[in-house]
Amino acid sequence: MKVLFTILIVSALYFGYVTACAAYGIGIEKYRKIDVSGFYLPIQLVVSGRNVTNGIINQAAVSPEQARQRVMTVTETVVKRVIGDLMQILGLGTLIGDVERQILVDTVSYEPITCQEYKTRLNSTLFTYASTYICVVDDDNIIRNVCDNMTTCNLNQHMSIPSEYRQLQITLKIRNSIVGTWTSDDWNRFSRSFQTEMLRTEFGTAFNQARITVS
Structure with missing residues (x-):
C-alpha cells in the first residue's frame, strides 16, 4: 500500500510537470497582443534626422529600424521577467525556463519620431527651423514635447508629441498550454x-x- 501511495504521488507530480510544460502543436499556437500607448519618448527610441554628435543625442537611433530593434530587445527581456514572476506566483518556479521558451515575442510594431533638431527645456530663446520636428529633451533624457515646422518654438509653445509616435504593439506567440x-x-x-x-x-x-x- 505504501509503495502504491508513493507511485501515485510521483505520478501526480510528473503529470503536473508535463501539463505545465505542455506545448501546442505547430500551427495551433495562440497569439496575444500587448498594446502600449501614452508613453513618452526616451532618447534611445527617437531617430536623429541629422548628424548630431554632441552630448546625449549620440544615444538616439540612426534609423527607424534601429529604434524598433531596441524596442524588440527590451520588450523580449521584460516579457521573460514578467512570465517568470507569474510562474513563481503560480507555484511553478521550477518550470520557468521551459515556459519562457514557449512564449515568444513574434512582432513589434512601432513608428519612431524623427527629430531634426534637439533643444533642452531650459532654452527659452525663440528658434525656428524648417524641419519636421524639434524635440525638447528634458533633464532625464526623455522627450515629452516637440515643436513642428509651423511653430516658433519657445517655452510657451511646445506641443504634445503626436499620438502615433506614443504607441507600440507587441504580438506574443504562445506555445505553452497553461499560459494559453x-x-x-x-x-x-x-x-x-x-x-x-x-x-x-x-x-x-x-x-x-x-x-x-x-487582447
Missing part, C-alpha cells in the same frame, strides 16, 4: 507587471503613465 488558457485576470496581472518592469529598463520613467492592455 490564462484568464483576463491573469493578463491584467501581466499588464501591471509589464509596466513595472518597463520602468526598470534603460527607458526609465518614460513609461510611468503608459496605458497597457492585452
